[in-house]
Amino acid sequence: MFDILLAGLDSFQSWQVIGGVILGTVIGMVVGVLPGLGPLIGIILMLPVTFHMQPVAGMGMLMSIFVAGSCGGAISAIVLRIPGTPLAAATLLDGYPMARNGRAADAIGLAIASSALAGVLGGVVMILGAPALASVATNFGPPEYFALAITGLLSISVVSNESTIKGLMTGALGVLIAMVGSDPLSNAARFTFGTNALSGGINIVAIIVGLFALSEAAVQILEGGLRKKPEVQSVRVSLGSLWMALRHWKNLLRSSAIGVFFGALPGASGIIASFTAYAIARSRPLKGDAPYGEGAEGGVVATESANNAACGGAMIPTLALAIPGDAATAVLLGALLLLGLVPGPQMFALSGDAVGGIFLAFLVSNIVLFFVGMLMTPLFVRVLRVRKQYLVPVVLLLSIVGVYSVQSRVDDLWVMLVFGMLGFGLRRYGYPLAPIVIGLILGPIAEGSYRRTLLFSDNGPWFILERPIASTILAIDIIVLILTLTPSSLRQRAFTLFRKWRA
Amino acid sequence: MLKTLIKTAAVAALIGPVAGAAFAADDYPSRNIEMMFPWGPGSAFAMAQIITNAMGDELGTNISVVSTPGAAGVKSFNTALEKPADGYTLIDGWVAPLVLQPLAGNTEFTHTDFTPLWSATRVPFAVVVRKDDERFPDYDAFIQYLKDNPGKARYSSGSIGNIPHMVLAKMMQTEGVYARNIPYPQDGDAFKDLRGGLLDFSFNDPITFQSNKDAFKTLVAFTNEKDVAAAYDENTPTLDDLGLDIGLTGLAPSGWNWFLVHKDTPEEIVATLNTAMEAALNRPEVQERLKAAGFLPTMYPPERYEEIVGPIGDQIAAAKDAITWEAEQLAK
Numbered sequence: 023m024f025d026i027l028l029a030g031l032d033s034f035q036s037w038q039v040i041g042g043v044i045l046g047t048v049i050g051m052v053v054g055v056l057p058g059l060g061p062l063i064g065i066i067l068m069l070p071v072t073f074h075m076q077p078v079a080g081m082g083m084l085m086s087i088f089v090a091g092s093c094g095g096a097i098s099a100i101v102l103r104i105p106g107t108p109l110a111a112a113t114l115l116d117g118y119p120m121a122r123n124g125r126a127a128d129a130i131g132l133a134i135a136s137s138a139l140a141g142v143l144g145g146v147v148m149i150l151g152a153p154a155l156a157s158v159a160t161n162f163g164p165p166e167y168f169a170l171a172i173t174g175l176l177s178i179s180v181v182s183n184e185s186t187i188k189g190l191m192t193g194a195l196g197v198l199i200a201m202v203g204s205d206p207l208s209n210a211a212r213f214t215f216g217t218n219a220l221s222g223g224i225n226i227v228a229i230i231v232g233l234f235a236l237s238e239a240a241v242q243i244l245e246g247g248l249r250k251k252p253e254v255q256s257v258r259v260s261l262g263s264l265w266m267a268l269r270h271w272k273n274l275l276r277s278s279a280i281g282v283f284f285g286a287l288p289g290a291s292g293i294i295a296s297f298t299a300y301a302i303a304r305s306r307p308l309k310g311d312a313p314y315g316e317g318a319e320g321g322v323v324a325t326e327s328a329n330n331a332a333c334g335g336a337m338i339p340t341l342a343l344a345i346p347g348d349a350a351t352a353v354l355l356g357a358l359l360l361l362g363l364v365p366g367p368q369m370f371a372l373s374g375d376a377v378g379g380i381f382l383a384f385l386v387s388n389i390v391l392f393f394v395g396m397l398m399t400p401l402f403v404r405v406l407r408v409r410k411q412y413l414v415p416v417v418l419l420l421s422i423v424g425v426y427s428v429q430s431r432v433d434d435l436w437v438m439l440v441f442g443m444l445g446f447g448l449r450r451y452g453y454p455l456a457p458i459v460i461g462l463i464l465g466p467i468a469e470g471s472y473r474r475t476l477l478f479s480d481n482g483p484w485f486i487l488e489r490p491i492a493s494t495i496l497a498i499d500i501i502v503l504i505l506t507l508t509p510s511s512l513r514q515r516a517f518t519l520f521r522k523w524r525a
Numbered sequence: 526m527l528k529t530l531i532k533t534a535a536v537a538a539l540i541g542p543v544a545g546a547a548f549a550a551d552d553y554p555s556r557n558i559e560m561m562f563p564w565g566p567g568s569a570f571a572m573a574q575i576i577t578n579a580m581g582d583e584l585g586t587n588i589s590v591v592s593t594p595g596a597a598g599v600k601s602f603n604t605a606l607e608k609p610a611d612g613y614t615l616i617d618g619w620v621a622p623l624v625l626q627p628l629a630g631n632t633e634f635t636h637t638d639f640t641p642l643w644s645a646t647r648v649p650f651a652v653v654v655r656k657d658d659e660r661f662p663d664y665d666a667f668i669q670y671l672k673d674n675p676g677k678a679r680y681s682s683g684s685i686g687n688i689p690h691m692v693l694a695k696m697m698q699t700e701g702v703y704a705r706n707i708p709y710p711q712d713g714d715a716f717k718d719l720r721g722g723l724l725d726f727s728f729n730d731p732i733t734f735q736s737n738k739d740a741f742k743t744l745v746a747f748t749n750e751k752d753v754a755a756a757y758d759e760n761t762p763t764l765d766d767l768g769l770d771i772g773l774t775g776l777a778p779s780g781w782n783w784f785l786v787h788k789d790t791p792e793e794i795v796a797t798l799n800t801a802m803e804a805a806l807n808r809p810e811v812q813e814r815l816k817a818a819g820f821l822p823t824m825y826p827p828e829r830y831e832e833i834v835g836p837i838g839d840q841i842a843a844a845k846d847a848i849t850w851e852a853e854q855l856a857k
Binding site for chain 1: 559685708709733737819
C-alpha cells in the first residue's frame, strides 16, 4: 500500500491537485446540503471542468465531490429534518432529535467526524484489498442479492420505532411506487398509464424531497411562531467531535465494515448500508447515550460512517473490474477512462504514479472533509437562528430548484408536490417515512434478483438452496422473523426451556 | 399604473415566444443548449460530455447533457421532441431508441423524423467467456456445446431486446443453437455474474474486456474489420476470420450514436451546429479521449445519414426476428 502511495506522492504534490480536492470538498458539501442535489449532480456538473485539468487533479476533485456529497446530506437532515440526499434518510432518525435537544452542533460534528474517519477506513480497504474484495463481490449473484434485500426490508421493523405495522405499510408503499416505470426484465411499461412522463419510473429524488422537505415545511408553518427568532446558542469551531465519534469506536468500525461491504456490491449502495448499520447499532446501544429515535449519538455515527465507508467500497468494483455500483461511480469510471486510465487488477499492480496520486487524493479528501466541515459547522448552525418566515420559503425554493435540476423536467415538480402532500398526511397520522425510502431502494433489487434467480433455475425458487451464502442469509432472516413475531412471554418460556435443556 | 403594468406583461408574455422564434436564428446560440441523453449517467454519458463540451467551445455557449433514462431510451427522444425545434435541444441518438425501438413498434417516430448532425461513436460488441472455462476453448467448441445442450446455457446481453441481444440471438440462430438470456438493469452486473460463474457467456464491450482481461477471453467480435476487433485484443477473431455471415455488416452489429435535432429545426441553425460538431470531432484531444475509452469515433458527415442508417434499419429488422425465434425455441 505504501509503495503505491509513495509513487503517487509526486503527482499528488501540486497546487492544482490540492486545490482540486479542497474545491471538490466544498462543492460536495454544498450539493450534499441542498435538498435534491447530490454527489451525482456535483460530479456531472464538474466533469467538463476536469477535461482541462491534470488527470490526478481532475479525478481528485471528482472523488472529493463524491466523498463530501455523501456526507453533506446529513447536515440538512440534522438541521432541517430534510435529508439533503437519500443517503442521509437514516441519519435523520437520530440526528434531528439531537438538534431538537439543542445539540445541533454536536450532531453535525459527529456526522462529519464519523464520515471522515469511516471514509479513510474505506479508502484504506480499497487501496489494500480492491482486487481481492472485488472477487468476493463476484460471488454475490441474484440469489444473494435477493437474500440481502429481504434482510434490508426486515430492518423496516427496526427503523419504524414503535409503529411496526405502520412502518411495514409505508415500506410496502415504497415497494409499490418503485414498480412504476419499465419492467426491470422485459422493459414493458408498468403502471405508466401510457404516459411518457412515467415511462422511466418516478424520480426518487423528487419523491424524497417531496416526502421530507415539503411535509416538513407544512409542519413548521402549522406549528406557528413564524416571526419568532429561534434561540440557538452560537457555536465555535471545535475538534471535540472527533473524540465524541471515537467514543463510539466499536459502532464506527462495525458500521464502516457494513458500509464497505454494501458499497463493494454493485447496485447495493450506501443507503442500504446506512439503514443496516443503524438497525444493528440500535440493538447494541452505548451506555450513557440517549435512547435511539430520541437523539442517540450512536444513530448518527452508524449511518454516517456506513454511507461514507461505502464510498471507498463502491470504488472497489469500479476500479478493479470497471463495474460501477451506481450512477455516481459510473460517471467517475467514465472520467477515469477519459484520463486514459484503464481500470482492472493491473491498475493496482502497476502502481503507476497517477493511480497512487488518485488514491492519495481519495484519502486526503476525507481529511479535508473533516476540516472544511468543522469550519463550516458554525455556519450551518446559524441556519437554525433564521426566523421561519424567511427559512421556510428559502428551503422550498431550493428544493424546487434542486429537484428540477436533476432531469430538467417539470413532471418531477408535480411528483414532488404530490409526495409532499402524501408525506404530510402520513406524518399527521403517525406513519414513519423512512420505510418508504427502504422500500423504494430495496423493492426493485428484491424483485429483479428473485426473477433473475428463477431464470437461472431449472426447479423454481429451490435454486436458492444450491447457493450456500444466499440460503444462510435467508435462514437467519427466517429466525429473526420468527423471534420478532413470537410474543415475548412465549420467547421467555422458550429461552428458559432451552437453558434448562442445556443445564 | 398597475393595470398598465399587468397589460404590458400580458402582451409581452403573448408575443414574447413568437418574437423570440423569429429572431432566434440570427443570434443562435444566445443561451445554453441541452443534450438529451437516453441512458443513466455512465461512460457513454461522459463521452457525450466530451463531444458537447468541445462543441460548446466552438459555439461559445454551454451544452449540458441531461440524462433521461426510461422506456429503453425512448423517453429521452420523446422528451426532446416535446421541446421547440429551435436548436436548443440536441439528441444523443443511440441506435436502440433511434432504430430498434421504432422497428419494435414502440415509438411514434422513425429515424427519418430527425435532422442528423455528424455521427459520433461506435462500440463494437463481442462474445466473451471465462478464460478458465474448459468447455469453451474456441468459438467452434462453444457452438458445439450449445448444440449438445440446447437451451441449457445462460447468457446476458444486458437488457432484453437491445442491440447486443439481437446480435447474439442472430448469431445463434445462424448456427441453429439457442440459450437463455438473463436481463440485468446494469450491464456491469451481468459481467460480474459471468466472472462469478453464474452465466456461461455474455456480450462485452472493449473497456470492460480490458478491465477484466485476467478473467475473460473473446470468442468473436462482431465486426469484419481487423482493427476494430483489435479494440479487444489482437487474438480476437472477426466474423470474417470465422467465415461467419450473420446478416449484419458495418455498423449494424455494434452500438453507435449519431447526434440529432428535431426535424423542424431551421437550416441555418443546423448548419451552425454541424460546423461546430465537425470542428469538435476533429480536435485531436477529443479523438484521443474517445478512443482511450473504447468509443471509436465514426466521423460520418450528415449527408451520409440516410445512406448508412437506412440499410442498418433493414438489417436490424431482419435480425430482430432472431429474438422471437429464440423465445419460441425456449418455450418448446
